[in-house]
Amino acid sequence: MSSVSPIQIPSRLPLLLTHEGVLLPGSTMRTSVDSARNLQLVRSRLLKGTSLQSTILGVIPNTPDPASDAQDLPPLHRIGTAALAVQVVGSNWPKPHYTLLITGLCRFQIVQVLKEKPYPVAEVEQLDRLEEFPNTCKTREELGELSEQFYKYAVQVCFPYQTRIHPCCSHPILSSTLCLTSSLYSLVEMLDMSVPAVAKLRRLLDSLPREALPDILTSIIRTSNKEKLQILDAVSLEERFKMTIPLLVRQIEGLKLLQKTRKHKQDDDKRVIAIRPIRRITHIPGALEDEDEDEDHDDIVMLEKKIRTSSMPEQAHKVCVKEIKRLKKMPQSMPEYALTRNYLELMVELPWNKSTTDRLDIRAARILLDNDHYAMEKLKKRVLEYLAVRQLKNNLKGPILCFVGPPGVGKTSVGRSVAKTLGREFHRIALGGVCDQSDIRGHRRTYVGSMPGRIINGLKTVGVNNPVFLLDEVDKLGKSLQGDPAAALLEVLDPEQNHNFTDHYLNVAFDLSQVLFIATANTTATIPPALLDRMEIIQVPGYTQEEKIEIAHRHLIPKQLEQHGLTPQQIQIPQVTTLDIITRYTREAGVRSLDRKFGAICRAVAVKVAEGQHKEAKLDHSDVAEGEGCKEHILEDAKPESINDATDLALPPEMPILIDFHALKDILGPPMYEMEVSERLSQPGVAIGLAWTPLGGEIMFVEASRMDGEGQLTLTGQLGDVMKESAHLAISWLRSNAKKYHLTNASGNFDLLDNTDIHLHFPAGAVTKDGPSAGVTIVTCLASLFSGRLVRSDVAMTGEITLRGLVLPVGGIKDKVLAAHRAGLKQVIIPQRNEKDLEEIPGNVRQDLSFVTASCLDEVLNAAFDGGFIVKTRPGLLNSKL
Numbered sequence: 073m074s075s076v077s078p079i080q081i082p083s084r085l086p087l088l089l090t091h092e093g094v095l096l097p098g099s100t101m102r103t104s105v106d107s108a109r110n111l112q113l114v115r116s117r118l119l120k121g122t123s124l125q126s127t128i129l130g131v132i133p134n135t136p137d138p139a140s141d142a143q144d145l146p147p148l149h150r151i152g153t154a155a156l157a158v159q160v161v162g163s164n165w166p167k168p169h170y171t172l173l174i175t176g177l178c179r180f181q182i183v184q185v186l187k188e189k190p191y192p193v194a195e196v197e198q199l200d201r202l203e204e205f206p207n208t209c210k211t212r213e214e215l216g217e218l219s220e221q222f223y224k225y226a227v228q229v230c231f232p233y234q235t236r237i238h239p240c241c242s243h244p245i246l247s248s249t250l251c252l253t254s255s256l257y258s259l260v261e262m263l264d265m266s267v268p269a270v271a272k273l274r275r276l277l278d279s280l281p282r283e284a285l286p287d288i289l290t291s292i293i294r295t296s297n298k299e300k301l302q303i304l305d306a307v308s309l310e311e312r313f314k315m316t317i318p319l320l321v322r323q324i325e326g327l328k329l330l331q332k333t334r335k336h337k338q339d340d341d342k343r344v345i346a347i348r349p350i351r352r353i354t355h356i357p358g359a360l361e362d363e364d365e366d367e368d369h370d371d372i373v374m375l376e377k378k379i380r381t382s383s384m385p386e387q388a389h390k391v392c393v394k395e396i397k398r399l400k401k402m403p404q405s406m407p408e409y410a411l412t413r414n415y416l417e418l419m420v421e422l423p424w425n426k427s428t429t430d431r432l433d434i435r436a437a438r439i440l441l442d443n444d445h446y447a448m449e450k451l452k453k454r455v456l457e458y459l460a461v462r463q464l465k466n467n468l469k470g471p472i473l474c475f476v477g478p479p480g481v482g483k484t485s486v487g488r489s490v491a492k493t494l495g496r497e498f499h500r501i502a503l504g505g506v507c508d509q510s511d512i513r514g515h516r517r518t519y520v521g522s523m524p525g526r527i528i529n530g531l532k533t534v535g536v537n538n539p540v541f542l543l544d545e546v547d548k549l550g551k552s553l554q555g556d557p558a559a560a561l562l563e564v565l566d567p568e569q570n571h572n573f574t575d576h577y578l579n580v581a582f583d584l585s586q587v588l589f590i591a592t593a594n595t596t597a598t599i600p601p602a603l604l605d606r607m608e609i610i611q612v613p614g615y616t617q618e619e620k621i622e623i624a625h626r627h628l629i630p631k632q633l634e635q636h637g638l639t640p641q642q643i644q645i646p647q648v649t650t651l652d653i654i655t656r657y658t659r660e661a662g663v664r665s666l667d668r669k670f671g672a673i674c675r676a677v678a679v680k681v682a683e684g685q686h687k688e689a690k691l692d693h694s695d696v697a698e699g700e701g702c703k704e705h706i707l708e709d710a711k712p713e714s715i716n717d718a719t720d721l722a723l724p725p726e727m728p729i730l731i732d733f734h735a736l737k738d739i740l741g742p743p744m745y746e747m748e749v750s751e752r753l754s755q756p757g758v759a760i761g762l763a764w765t766p767l768g769g770e771i772m773f774v775e776a777s778r779m780d781g782e783g784q785l786t787l788t789g790q791l792g793d794v795m796k797e798s799a800h801l802a803i804s805w806l807r808s809n810a811k812k813y814h815l816t817n818a819s820g821n822f823d824l825l826d827n828t829d830i831h832l833h834f835p836a837g838a839v840t841k842d843g844p845s846a847g848v849t850i851v852t853c854l855a856s857l858f859s860g861r862l863v864r865s866d867v868a869m870t871g872e873i874t875l876r877g878l879v880l881p882v883g884g885i886k887d888k889v890l891a892a893h894r895a896g897l898k899q900v901i902i903p904q905r906n907e908k909d910l911e912e913i914p915g916n917v918r919q920d921l922s923f924v925t926a927s928c929l930d931e932v933l934n935a936a937f938d939g940g941f942i943v944k945t946r947p948g949l950l951n952s953k954l
């Protein structure tokens with residue numbers, strides 16, 4: 073037995089009153105100190121005192137300390153624990169308080185309270201003397217023998233209720249000790265020895281004196297404060313043993329129950345896992361089984377059969393066989409079961425070897441393309457060339473065509489026609505806003521909710537491996553943290569690589585070389601260069617008014633009539649009306665908005681027609697009484713009516729309903745666009761420029777004004793850096809040529825910026841603009857401002873400028889010229905080096921417009937102002953009073 077040095081506590085102890093928790097000898101407790109007396113105790117005994125004795129406190133349980141020291145002490149619990157303060161931790165927030173770590177030494181009882189303030193101090197009598205235990209035994213030899221027996225017994229015994237007390241253990245304390253220790257061993261055996269705390273407990277058990285066990289155990293196992301208090305109050309060792317054993321037994325029983333339920337659950341789980349596959353394999357027809365499981369089993373068999381008969385490549389086949397083997401062993405409840413099954417279903421559905429036969433008849437293709445689309449000569453020519461080469465060389469690793477042009481010019485619909493001419497399946501993949509590379513390449517199957525990418529999904533949808541894939545809006549691909557989808561497209565679009573395209577979801581290569589990819593975009597500016605490099609760009613410009621009229625009457629109107637269940641006998645839209653819609657109700661390069669307007673007209677006419685049929689039926693009914701002649705009379709009197717005139721319900725409308733200017737106003741409302749050119753150029757400092765946007769060409773009014781100031785230039789209208797630089801260039805050129813052209817500021821000075829601020833504005837202010845092509849327009853506008861002369865209202869211009877006054881070429885001439893034509897302008901000034909682009913302009917547009925090709929700014933200004941811009945000798949014209 074281990075020997076313990078006797079502990080002698082002082083006869084006077086400061087008292088720490090606690091209410092929560094009971095400290096037992098041999099155990100350690102953390103307690104919070106925040107009441108007045110306790111705080112005083114900590115401050116004067118623990119924080120100021122330096123001797124070991126000053127750290128010994130009398131801890132009185134179950135006694136709340138009054139909040140203020142003015143209040144009297146409450147009745148104190150009779151028995152307490154002398155404790156050693158091991159650690160003091162203090163804090164001032166939210167209010168001053170300490171946390172003490174205290175270790176119980178022994179019991180004491182209060183003999184007399186000596187003082188109450190600032191903290192209570194009592195005269196105490198020590199109750200436990202650890203060295204006393206051996207004295208309770210008759211002789212030391214007897215104790216040694218019994219103790220040895222007790223230890224062996226304790227180690228052997230597993231469960232407390234099976235404990236057989238050794239016959240020689242008749243000593244009451246010893247038998248209780250024996251019983252307690254054996255219970256304790258049972259407890260330790262049940263616990264997991266690999267847990268460090270449990271291993272420590274085991275060591276403690278071996279080293280601690282037996283009589284210390286009841287106190288220590290009570291504080292370790294799950295006991296209430298009340299039970300702990302009872303143990304504290306049990307001064308006799310035998311009594312303490314007796315009280316602790318039931319607590320220990322209770323704990324052991326609880327643990328056993330817990331172990332039992334855990335074991336049951338584990339067994340159940342194992343059984344479920346073991347039974348499932350056996351059930352599936354030993355399926356006996358007719359046996360009573362869950363119907364769902366039967367179905368699943370059938371499905372798996374079907375799937376296996378499909379894999380066996382599928383024509384997938386060897387590598388894919390191997391993967392499928394491996395996966396189906398795994399699937400068979402898997403319980404259905406596993407999340408991976410559904411995942412693997414979906415994967416296998418996709419694998420068997422994919423058109424590994426299924427393709428359509430190409431219909432390669434160039435003449436038929438030409439007719440079909442011409443029938444479907446009016447104009448677009450350049451595009452149709454390139455498409456036919458492409459198809460012709462395919463006809464000659466079947467396995468063409470040709471370039472990927474990319475149609476670039478404004479919205480609604482028929483890029484998508486030409487793609488559809490190509491598929492139709494070739495007799496191939498068509499699938500459109502909208503790439504606008506796609507910013508995750510797994511959209512193209514799929515997710516790895518390890519992800520929750522993983523899916524194949526759009527390419528593989530598209531192939532599954534069309535069911536053949538040689539469809540026409542239209543990659544719509546490649547210029548609107550995004551980029552995000554989830555990777556760059558444009559980079560993923562590189563592999564798809566590279567004819568050298570795409571025969572081995574690996575989707576992350578499939579994880580086996582799929583041959584995309586038979587797929588015909590066509591891309592569309594509104595602009596090439598935002599297409600990544602590497603992607604652009606893999607594609608052949610075909611520009612699709614906007615339509616002229618004449619082309620739009622033709623497209624409307626050949627394609628759009630018949631399509632809309634069909635969609636609304638109308639016939640040409642019921643509605644008549646003359647060409648002048650179409651022109652009216654094009655010029656006054658739409659402003660676009662394509663025909664989508666125009667198509668919508670026809671849709672609106674057809675809806676309005678459909679209502680009229682339906683109403684008319686109803687009225688006719690009604691009239692027929694009433695005519696039975698009045699006779700045929702009467703009806704004829706009514707019809708003769710019927711006058712052409714307004715389309716929205718709902719007041720005259722008595723008469724059916726006259727067929728065909730004519731859509732004239734008035735009907736148009738009734739249906740579409742007042743015109744949305746007016747010819748505002750002449751109006752806008754009624755004062756100096758305004759010029760018309762031509763801009764190119766992804767939506768086609770547009771005319772743009774550049775406005776300038778001057779005011780008193782310090783020579784500052786203000787630019788508004790969301791301009792980019794290049795455009796701002798153009799403005800600075802224009803001002804510098806005008807300042808350096810002010811004398812030559814007699815340009816003066818408000819005070820007649822040739823220094824144009826002397827005491828003058830200039831403001832340049834580019835409507836529409838909300839649209840971002842950039843590019844150098846506004847240079848000539850800015851010069852013309854400022855020249856008008858400083859000369860006080862009006863720019864011609866029917867002239868539009870485009871061109872980049874240099875500091876020397878040269879005019880450099882710009883892009884988008886065709887779209888810009890068409891915009892000028894749409895706006896009803898008469899003359900267009902373009903850079904001389906853009907003259908070659910005029911060939912692309914349709915003949916009728918060229919006839920309507922006159923072109924000035926300028927190589928320097930002198931020529932631009934001469935053309936932009938009536939009578940030229942050459943210096944006049946008459947002073948009245950030179951000095952503007954504006």
Ligand SMILES: Nc1ncnc2c1ncn2[C@@H]1O[C@H](COP(=O)(O)OP(=O)(O)OP(=O)(O)O)[C@@H](O)[C@H]1O
Pocket residue numbers: 444445446447448477478479480481482483484485486544592593594623627628662663664667
């Ligand atoms: N030349 C044409 N002949 C006949 N119909 C045309 C022509 N151009 C356009 N269309 C019709 O205009 C509508 C819009 O065309 P489509 O959707 O192909 O435009 P898009 O250029 O692809 O536009 P976006 O860039 O917005 O996708 C379609 O109904 C199409 O049939």
